[in-house]
Amino acid sequence: MVAQSLSSLLERASIDDHEEVLKSCNETLKKSKTDSTAQYIKVIALLKLDRYEDALRVLEAGGDALKKQAGLEHAYALYKCARWDEALTAITQASASRGASHLEAQVSYRAEHFRRAADIYEKLSQDREGSRYEEHDLSINSWATDAQLQWKGESEHVRHQRPSREDLEAFETAYNAACLKIAKGEFPQAEVLLNRAKNICETSEDLSPEDRAAELLPIAVQYLYVLIRQGKTEEAESLLAQISVDNISELSTKRIARNNIVLARQTEVNPYLLYKSLHETPEAVNNDRLFGFQDNTLLGNSHAADLLVQKYDGMIRSTAKGLSKSSYPSAEASTNLLSVYNAAGHAQGQAGPKGLKQILPLLERRPKDLGLLLTVVQLYVSVGNTTSAITAVERSLRALEESISETDQEARFNPGLLSVLVSLYQLEGRKLQIRTILAQAASFWRNKPEAPAGLLRAAAKSLLRSDAPSDLATAGDLFKSLYQKDSSDRIAIAGYVASQATLDYSQVESQLDHLPAIGDLVSGVDISALESAGIAPSASSSAAAAAAFAGARKRSAADKEDRSTKRVRKSRLPKDFDPAKKPDPERWLPLRDRSSYRPKGKKGKQRAADRTQGGPVSEKQEESAPQPQQQKASGEAMLRRIRRRASGRCGLDWARCILLIK
Incomplete structure (x- = not known):
């Protein structure tokens, strides 16, 4: 009976008549609710009709047996309902096939597991027999995955660098290659590729007019972004006339446009009209949802509009609601962005000391909020207070250090956070602190499976500058681990050789062949051109060069006169100071010792004449002049008086007073 009903069902089935197939399945299931074959065909018919929620309900009613039979269909229905984690689990339970690999790559792409998707596409491309008819699709998807990897900040995993001739023959691959260039910030190259994609799409004979218009819209939206980033406002204005936002069916593309x-x-523009325009398009859902980096950018623009219309309280409430669903500390960009705008709402758009006054109490209550911490650091740096910025970071790191949570420890040694702290240390010249914090981070990450290579490399370079054998040994271990992960990393090889050469040269002697020869590195250097450009030769090159170098250290009188004088603060200058007037060079001498001094009166003139060198000497003055013995006696009496006064009254060091008298 089941076989007959199945045969009649298949006879009435056709590619374009899925409704009839669904009706036949329902009739069969009325007679036998446990007919697994009818249930399976019904699931397929519902998927063909884009009724994914209904397909999931049928699969749930059919139990584990039906889910196992329709494993691939179950995963696809979950994927279309944006239940991506469940879809990945269902794929692993389904039978392994090439179709399952394609679906796994697509689900991983939408779940933003781009490295996993890239690995699957590469594996599919390596199967030459299986990918004979899929090369074009695989190329399109792999380019898109690389663009997403670049946008997510995982550039070390990007496989494509330059589009081939075959990539430029299809508008999809040219468009995705342009997206990768945009992610890298290479906007002129992206503009060329977008022009190429647009021309191919406009002249394609395989597309209907409706499909051509649908494909050109996202290209135009992306092109508009590239023109804006390059400051080509006139070209952007002319392109606006070609974009009809109302004709865009995808909500995600419509919001971006x-x-x-x-x-x-x-x-x-009136800020209230701007606010209305940015909130006019509803948010996309399910598979049309924006990716993380897109959502963060649009959310930032939306909150910026909130600040313009002074919706501070509303922004505080909305961001606080989002933060309540997140855990601290978090390295996610979306969570930290909420923290930044929550702080901006409390500061009511104020920066500098006024903004810090409102935000610092928040950081005291939430010391593990990295987004809030970075906001405080930015405000401190903007007013030139680097020391307080360092203190704020160190206080938050101590709070993380006291926790036993693995998440808190990972946040404490987060590469981005440490790069901020190292940059602040560099501004103040704290080399020892830089070496210490990088060494601690390296000891934490070196045994982790996902250790950040950039952080380990920076720590190894910092330890390489130390003279301690233990630091050099640690640097050698770090460089060795980096080389084991990537044998083509010449920096790791050179660092390992440099760290171990002074400790045990025999261990690194075999590695020297992997490094380029010094002659090859300097073969293209024009020494004469460098010297003519102002590069000083080595002091040991010749005796003449050494002499010239020694002589160059001396300054002539003209050079001393040309030196810039020390700037004097305005508060220390006299009120009638005129910078255009040359000051009196004798202004530091007593008035009677200046050349311009002219005594007044008979007594003054007499004293001036007595002080004149080579002038007449009065006999009375010679007679009244004290003899040496008298001078000695009077001097000893003066010393006794100074000792008594110093020890009895002011408590000063009498020896110091003697020196002053002399």
Whole structure:
């Protein structure tokens, strides 16, 4: 009976008549609710009709047996309902096939597991027999995955660098290659590729007019963004006429288009109209949802509009609601962005000391909030208070250090946070602190499976500058681990050789062949051109060079006169100071010792004449002049008086007073 019903069902089935297949399945299931074959075909018919929620309900009613039979269909229905983690679990339980690998890569892409998706696409491409008819699709998807990896900050895993001739023959691959260039910030190259994609799409004979218009819209939106970033406002304005936002069916593309159009119009706009424009398009859901980096950018623009219309309380409430669902500390960009705008709401758009006054109490209550911490650091640096910025970071790191949570420890040694702290240390010249914090981070990450290579490399370079054998040994171990992960890393090889050469040269002698020869490195250097450009030769090159170097250290009188004088603060200058007037060079001498001094009166003139060198000497003065014995006696009496006064009254050191008298 089941076989007959199945045969009649298949006879009435066709590619375009899924409704009839669904009706036949329902009729069969009325007679036998446990007919697994009818249930399976019904699931397929519902998927063909884009009724994914209904398909999941049928699969749930059928139990584990039906889910196992329709493993691939179950995973696809979960994927279309944006239940990506469940979809990945269902794929692993389904039978292994090439179709399952394609679906796993697509689900991983939407779940933003881009490295996993890239690995799957590379594995599929290596199967030459299986990918004979899929090369074009695999190329499109792998380019898109690399663009997402670049946007997510995982550039070391990007496989594509430059599009091939075959990539430039299809508008999809040219468009995705342009997206990768945009992610890298290479906007002129992206503009060329977008022009290429647009021309291919406009002249394609495989697309209907409706499909051509649908494909050109996202290209135009992306092109508009590239023009804005390059400051080509006139070209952006002319492109706006070609973009009809109302004709865009995908909500995600529509939101991005509206955002770019608002930014392209640089004229002064009423902030309330700007706020309305940015919130006019509803948020996309399910598989049309924005990716993380897109959502963060649009959320930032939305909150910036909130600040313009002074919706401080509303922004504080909305960001606080989002932060309540997150855990501290978090390295996620979305969570830290909420912290930044929550702080901006409390500061009511104020920066500098006024903004810090409102935000610092928040950091005392939430010391593990990295987004809030970085906001405080930025405000301190903007007013030139680097020391307070360092203190704030160190206080938060101590709070993380006291925790036993593994998440807190990972946040404490987060590469981005440590790079901020190292930069602050560099501004104040704290080399020892830099070496210490990088060594601690290296000891934490070196045994982790996902150790950040950039952080380990920076720590090894810092330890390499130390003279301690223990630091050099640690640097050698770090460089060795980096080389084991990537044998083509010449920096790791050179660092390992440099760290171990002074400790045990025999261990690194075999590694020297992997490094380029010094002659090859300097073969293209024009020494004469460098010297003519002002590069001083080595002091040991010749005796003449050494002499010239020694002589160059001396300054002539003209050089001393040309030196810039020390700047004097305005508060220390006299009120009638005139910078255009040359000051009196004798202004530091007593008045009677200046050349311009002219005594007044008979007594003054007499004293001036007596002080004149080579002038007449009065006999009375010679007679009244004290003899040496008298001078000695009077001097000893003066010393006794100074000792009595110093020890009895002021408590000063009498020896110091003697020196002053002499």
